[in-house]
Amino acid sequence: MTVHANHHLRVAQRVQLETRQQRMMETFTEHEIDAGAALLSRVLPDDHDATIDSSAVTHLVSELAAATRAIDKLFLSVSFLAGDGPKPGEPHGGVVLGGGDGLGFLRRHDDGVIYWRRDLGAHWVHGAIHARYAAHQAESGFLGYPTTEELTTSVSGGRVTHFEHGSIYWHPVTGAFEIHGLIRTKWLALGAEQFGFPTTDERPTADGIGRFNDFCDVAHGATKAGASSTAPLSVTPTPSRRPSARTGSGSAERRRTSDTR
Numbered sequence: 142m143t144v145h146a147n148h149h150l151r152v153a154q155r156v157q158l159e160t161r162q163q164r165m166m167e168t169f170t171e172h173e174i175d176a177g178a179a180l181l182s183r184v185l186p187d188d189h190d191a192t193i194d195s196s197a198v199t200h201l202v203s204e205l206a207a208a209t210r211a212i213d214k215l216f217l218s219v220s221f222l223a224g225d226g227p228k229p230g231e232p233h234g235g236v237v238l239g240g241g242d243g244l245g246f247l248r249r250h251d252d253g254v255i256y257w258r259r260d261l262g263a264h265w266v267h268g269a270i271h272a273r274y275a276a277h278q279a280e281s282g283f284l285g286y287p288t289t290e291e292l293t294t295s296v297s298g299g300r301v302t303h304f305e306h307g308s309i310y311w312h313p314v315t316g317a318f319e320i321h322g323l324i325r326t327k328w329l330a331l332g333a334e335q336f337g338f339p340t341t342d343e344r345p346t347a348d349g350i351g352r353f354n355d356f357c358d359v360a361h362g363a364t365k366a367g368a369s370s371t372a373p374l375s376v377t378p379t380p381s382r383r384p385s386a387r388t389g390s391g392s393a394e395r396r397r398t399s400d401t402r
Contacts, residue, residue: 201244204244204246204259205236205246207257207259208236208245208246208257208263209235209236209246211257211262211263212236212246212247212248212255212257212263214263215255215263215264215265216229216232216248216250216255216265219265227252227267227268228252229250229251229252229253229255229265229267230250230251230252231250231251232248232249232250233248233249233250233251234248234249235248236248236257239256239258239280239281239286240278240279240280240281241280241281241282241285241286242285242286242305243258243259243260243286244258244259245257245258245261245280245286246258247280250267252267252268252271253265253266253267253268253271254266254267254271254279256280256286256287258286261286261287261288261305264286264287264288264289264290264302265290265291266279266287266291266302267291268291268311268317269311269316269317270291270300270301270302270309270311270317272317273309273311273317273318273319273342274287274302274304274309274319277319277342283306283307283321284304284305284306284307284309284319284321285304285305285306286304286305287302287303287304288303288304288305289302289303290302294310294312294334295333295334295335296312296334296335296338296359296360298312298313298314298359299311299312299334299338299359300312301334306321306322307319307320307321307322307325308320308321308325310334310338310339311338312334312338312357312359314338314357314359315338315339315340315357315359316340318338318339318340318341318342318354319339319342319343320339320342320343320354321343322343322352324343324352324353324354328354328356335360336356336358337356337357337358337359338356338357338359339354339355339356339357340354340355340356340357341353341354341355342354
């Protein structure tokens with residue numbers, strides 16, 4: 142390429158860059174652009190090209206602005222419509238880039254975190270379910286981003302939040318525990334929370350071959366026990382007994398399902 146052609150290429154690139162910057166200034170506030178540039182520094186190397194930088198900042202700022210609007214909308218909706226129910230409370234800082242797959246964002250609050258990703262929308266994770274989610278590295282962990290708000294379950298008193306790759310169920314008898322993968326598939330086929338609420342996260346079996354969750358049938362008063370089987374995803378009842386799970390004077394049936402991988 143000749144020196145003359147190189148000069149024209151550089152001029153065209155500079156004009157393109159200035160045009161993009163002008164559009165950014167017309168579309169976004171200076172604060173949004175600064176925030177977008179700060180987020181960009183986390184995902185591009187130090188020696189990135191300026192023209193790539195401008196295009197990436199434009200996209201990142203656009204997503205940040207959309208995330209902020211959606212998170213604010215959900216925050217206001219929950220705060221004013223929750224009545225005596227839980228509320229997010231005050232924000233702890235601004236909207237920041239999240240981890241995990243895809244370009245997601247989040248904002249931390251007094252109670253939990255509001256997450257947003259364009260393909261999933263904004264969802265608030267809070268309380269005991271958020272504590273369990275955070276213990277598994279939240280959006281950066283195997284569960285991924287939330288796909289629902291906290292929902293009621295078919296069994297009275299229960300709550301659940303669904304994520305990209307699993308769910309976290311809570312009941313006052315059992316607490317909050319995650320369930321995912323093949324065990325979750327089998328559990329859903331058995332009636333989900335009607336079968337029982339999880340009382341453990343997924344764990345390895347004693348022989349190191351399989352995986353299992355324990356469950357507690359909170360809807361019935363009888364106390365039973367179940368044993369895991371080496372057969373994939375099987376549920377094997379046994380006459381042996383365990384102490385009941387109790388909250389106050391209540392008791393519940395315990396079960397286990399397991400799988401090998």
